[in-house]
Amino acid sequence: MIWEVFRRERQGQPFQHAGSVTAPDRTFAEIYAREQYGRRQESVALWLVPRDAVQEVDEFPDEFDLKYRRVDGYSIKARLKEARERAGTLES
């Protein structure tokens, strides 16, 4: 059985995928993961998840132009210049 291992490097940090171990059950998965991902104090916590239990989502189609939700959807340079001209605050 394959277990995916996630490790937290320091308190307050997110768990990140570290690798995987093969183990016949939960007990051995813990022993192997401790040994391989924690024996040098490089982790403060581990999550062990059976690979089969991971629901992967990896398709994110971007069919519509949804730029209005992002900063690169706005170009204010020209309008700002015009507004400053109108207000007489444009520095030459």
Place this chain on the structure above:
Amino acid sequence: MDTRTEEFVTHVRSGGLVEVHDWMPDEYRSRLIKFIEMHGNSELMGVLPERDWILRAPTLQRKLALTAKIQDEVGHAQLIYRVVEDLGKPRSACLDDLVAGKSKFHNVFHYPTKTWGDVGVIAWLVDAAAIVSQKALLKCSYAPYARIMKKICWEESFHILHGRDVILAMVTGTAEQFELVQEALLRWWEPLMHFHGTPLDATDDPMVFWRIKSQENEAARQEFLDGYVPQIRELGLEVPDRALRKRDDGVWVYTEPDWEKLKAVVSGHGPASEERIGFRRATRAEVDWVATALLAEAA
């Protein structure tokens, strides 16, 4: 080459990464398996010469450090075999092939260790040569392998320092201790020059083509020489190659090593090949009951 393969080649050659469940051409997969398996084998076989010295280490502190290093290397083998397993070859099959002499491991682990000086040279210079290659693998197109390499390089940096400390203790000790280091360096120089392989042009190297490796063999050797020859010489140690020098353009010139000998060594005809493989074969049979018992317990 079909369109799908062509697209894959373009992807990896332009810096694209590949994950475990992604489609990949058979050739890419089989080259990855062979290469990564050899790396795993090397980690596992590499502990045998050092294992011989646990009981003979000169101080308790050295004994502990050596044991920790050996534990790290076996851990690396486990991490690496896990990557191979995901590519389709089970760990048990890797170990079977290893003890049957069907798969390879690095040339440097086919040699015996005569004195504590050898242990220092291995931990310092063999590990330094290995870390040059491993650092280049951080850019491997197969991402799960590259990620594991990050952890491995982190641990290897302690090994080099430990080795250098062993060497420094000896070269600042008695004349006899200094001599042990010098003799060990003479013994290990040829294997070290062999370590990065024949000077194969990048365009002819399929491992570079698939961006499994990103560094040519000769570039790796040059990096090693440039980093470590000055460190060796500053200790008053002599490198056994009269032709070895750095040209004005920064390239190191050296006496061409015997490449036929390298071929013979890695195919299992090195001075300690048979003994090492035999030892693995015997321990594999000896501890088989443990695996059987654990699996039965877990079932």
